[in-house]
Every structure is written in structure tokens, then in C-alpha cells.
Amino acid sequence: MIKYPNNMTIEKNKVSKNTKKSKLGQSFENIINNSNKIYLAKKVACIYKKPTPIQVVKVSYPSRNHAKITEAFYKIPSTTDYNGIYKTKYIDFEAKSIKGTSFPFQNIYEHQVKHLKTIHDLGGVAFIIIEFSAINKAFIIDINDFYPLYFSKDIKHRKSLSLDFLEKNCLSISSNVLFFDYLTLVNKMYFGNKNQ
Amino acid sequence: MIKYPNNMTIEKNKVSKNTKKSKLGQSFENIINNSNKIYLAKKVACIYKKPTPIQVVKVSYPSRNHAKITEAFYKIPSTTDYNGIYKTKYIDFEAKSIKGTSFPFQNIYEHQVKHLKTIHDLGGVAFIIIEFSAINKAFIIDINDFYPLYFSKDIKHRKSLSLDFLEKNCLSISSNVLFFDYLTLVNKMYFGNKNQ
Numbered sequence: 001m002i003k004y005p006n007n008m009t010i011e012k013n014k015v016s017k018n019t020k021k022s023k024l025g026q027s028f029e030n031i032i033n034n035s036n037k038i039y040l041a042k043k044v045a046c047i048y049k050k051p052t053p054i055q056v057v058k059v060s061y062p063s064r065n066h067a068k069i070t071e072a073f074y075k076i077p078s079t080t081d082y083n084g085i086y087k088t089k090y091i092d093f094e095a096k097s098i099k100g101t102s103f104p105f106q107n108i109y110e111h112q113v114k115h116l117k118t119i120h121d122l123g124g125v126a127f128i129i130i131e132f133s134a135i136n137k138a139f140i141i142d143i144n145d146f147y148p149l150y151f152s153k154d155i156k157h158r159k160s161l162s163l164d165f166l167e168k169n170c171l172s173i174s175s176n177v178l179f180f181d182y183l184t185l186v187n188k189m190y191f192g193n194k195n196q
Numbered sequence: 197m198i199k200y201p202n203n204m205t206i207e208k209n210k211v212s213k214n215t216k217k218s219k220l221g222q223s224f225e226n227i228i229n230n231s232n233k234i235y236l237a238k239k240v241a242c243i244y245k246k247p248t249p250i251q252v253v254k255v256s257y258p259s260r261n262h263a264k265i266t267e268a269f270y271k272i273p274s275t276t277d278y279n280g281i282y283k284t285k286y287i288d289f290e291a292k293s294i295k296g297t298s299f300p301f302q303n304i305y306e307h308q309v310k311h312l313k314t315i316h317d318l319g320g321v322a323f324i325i326i327e328f329s330a331i332n333k334a335f336i337i338d339i340n341d342f343y344p345l346y347f348s349k350d351i352k353h354r355k356s357l358s359l360d361f362l363e364k365n366c367l368s369i370s371s372n373v374l375f376f377d378y379l380t381l382v383n384k385m386y387f388g389n390k391n392q
Contacts, residue, residue: 046314048275051249054265069250072265079244083279085286088319092281118242123284 028097028131028138031180032082038179039086045183047084047091053077079115086183087191090124092116097131102160105150113150116143125190129182132163136176139166140185224293224327224334227376228278234375235282241379243280243287249273275311282379283387286320288312293327298356301346309346312339321386325378328359332372335362336381 029049039045058071080094094116096107108128119126120143128146131138141161149161166172171185225245235241254267276290290312292303304324315322316339324342327334337357345357362368367381 040314043314043317046311046318046320051247051271051273053247054250054252054268056250067270069268069270070266072250072268074263074265075247077247085288085315085318085320088286090281090284090286090320115242118236118239119281121239122242122281124242124281 028095028133028175029081031175031177032095032129032182034178035180035182036082036084039183045084045086045091047082047086049082050077050079076109077112080112086125086186089190090119090122091186092119092124092126093129095129095131097133099133101132101134102162103130103166104160108150110150113143113147117147120144125186127186127189129185130161130166131175133175135163136174137172138175138180138182139170139172140182140189141166141170142189145169224291224329224371225277227371227373228291228325228378230374231376231378232278232280235379241280241282241287243278243282245278246273246275272305273308276308282321282382285386286315286318287382288315288320288322289325291325291327293329295329297328297330298358299326299362300356304346306346309339309343313343316340321382323382323385325381326357326362327371329371331359332370333368334371334376334378335366335368336378336385337362337366338385341365 033049036045036047036049039047053075054072055075056069056072058069060068060070062068080092082095083090083092085091092115094108094112096103098107116126116128126143128141128143129138130141146161171188173180173182173185229245232241232243232245235243249271250268251271252265252268254265256264256266258264276288278291279286279288281287288311290304290308292299294303312322312324322339324337324339325334326337367384369376369378369381
């Protein structure tokens, strides 16, 4: 735990011990969540990770006013991981952490890509952040650039985005930091490089 | 189930059988969710209900790639029920259905009221929708109007908002409809009564 001056508590690599699922990409998720806490404390942006959707099947009440879920299943998210407001704009993105050297398209659902396109078409800011954990580097790709690659008939582009492709075509920042300031990338992409 | 021309399926008063919690206000929640599906199909807005946050404690794997949650608890939501994009603006609101003739302030968490104020301060559209189920009528109140009442030192205003107060001060629409077009209220409040 890191204590910030304003009593804000930042969780460092919190990993739930009992769930395999929550370990996947948890570390990158945590640094984004921590950054979002800092943005909120600074009144720069209000961006939250949506809760994981869970289908509850059975609930017991071991004591009054205390519900205990005894059977439930993970559901596929309808939308993306993160959304919120920044510089008065609606912002929406998916964040992925990759161990290898390419981003396989199977890591993101088709309906999530379409959701991001819808957000763009409605005037929002929509993108994907892809972190390569081996080199601690994260790239940002706008949905309007990603969408045609994802749905390309060209088989070469159909399966994945290579690190090399992202290096050549996308903005990036280090993810090996306490404060992962991804909104600097958003500024460059969508707000003409102005300061926060 | 109602079948719409574009194969969109609208759920009518779906109530989960096994969870007490999910029955509370479920009917009003469903009509909002259905309206949001219609807005999305019409490309008018993209607004979703956030999943209920759940703290997962134990997971079993009865078969490969199939996680079954066997112990979990409901968590208090960090933010509000609904958010999304409408007319390029970030929109964020809490929706409550009331059986009686007043809206008790204990029905909404203090941190949710503060969250809505933050959204307003960052340039977003933030409000609460309050439905009175006995009369099938829903009111909209902007967070800037609600906030001072909620945090008022005046004990008269401190506990609840009466139906009478809302009738006199707030815009309303019928909630006894298949398509609960609450964005008409949002238009009147925030977009100078222009059509969608």
C-alpha cells in the first residue's frame, strides 16, 4: 500500500487469492485503477472499471440482512472494462495486458469492438490500450484504426497486431510506473497535445 | 417477451427467482434497460446499467474452462447504476423506484450523490430518476438541485423528498409504458427542449 498525502490509498498489485480468473492481467488492471484514483483526486477525470458481470443463481441468508451468494457464474461483459468522463467528453476503452509479442484478436470480443465503434459514432472517445508486460510498454489504438484491421478480410491482419506494427503506428508510454498516466496519450490523440 | 421488428428482444418484467435482492425495483430497472436497448438500436444513445459489484470469495472448477462461484457477497456500488453517452455528452444517473409517497434519502448512498456532483463538475449530465410505482410516474432531478437538499442542515429537507415537492419542482413522465422515453426529460433539462 502506498499512502498519498491526501489519505488516498493506492493498492499495489492486489491479487485475489482464491480466483484464477481475477489473476489474469490483474497487475495492469490495478495500475489503471490506481491511476484513475489519482485522476479523480486531482479532479482531472472520473473513470471507473465496471464490475465483472456475474449471474447469480442461488443466495442464502445466514443472518438477517446478510445475503451470501452460494452459486453464481461469470458472464461475458456487454461492453468494455472502463468508461467515464474526461475534459467533458465521454471516454470508453478496453485494456489488455499481453505476455507475448503480439495482440491476438481473440483477446477481445467482437461485440466489444462494435461497442467501441458505436461510442465513436456517437461522438465519444473510444480506444484500446494494449500493454506488453515483458517490456513494460503500453500502446493506445483508436477504435477507428483498430476496427478495419479487426474486421479485415485480409488474413494477415485478421489474427493479431504485432508489437512491431504497434511500435510503428501507435503512441506508447511506459507501464513500469507507479502513476500510469495514460491520459497523456489520450491528450495527444484526441485533444491536440494540450496539457491536462 | 416483446419482439421488435429488428429482432431486438425486450424483456418484460424479468425477475430472477432466486435472489431477493434482485427483486427490489426490478420492474423499473427492466423498463429502463429496455428503453436503453431501443435507444441503442435507434443509434440515439449508448447507455448501460453497470453490473452489480460482487466480491468473489471461492470459485470451483467442476469442468475445464468452467468456473463456478461458490461463495460471494454483494458489494456497495462505487458509483451509480447507469452511465453512457447521449448527444456526445457523458450521462450518469441513479434510478430509484418508490412504493410510498416520498423518496427517503437513505435510499441513495452519500458517495453516490457526491459521485454525481463530480460528474456535473467535470461537465457531464448527472441526475436522479425517481419513480413512484403506485402512480406510475417518474421524476427527474438534476444533481445540482438534489445535492443541496441532500446535504441541507435543515432537518425538514434532510430526510426525504415528498411526491408533492417533486410534482411542484421537477419534470415527469409516465412510467406505465412499454418504451420509457426518459431522454425526453433529459432533452428538456439539458438540451433546451430540442427533439432527439
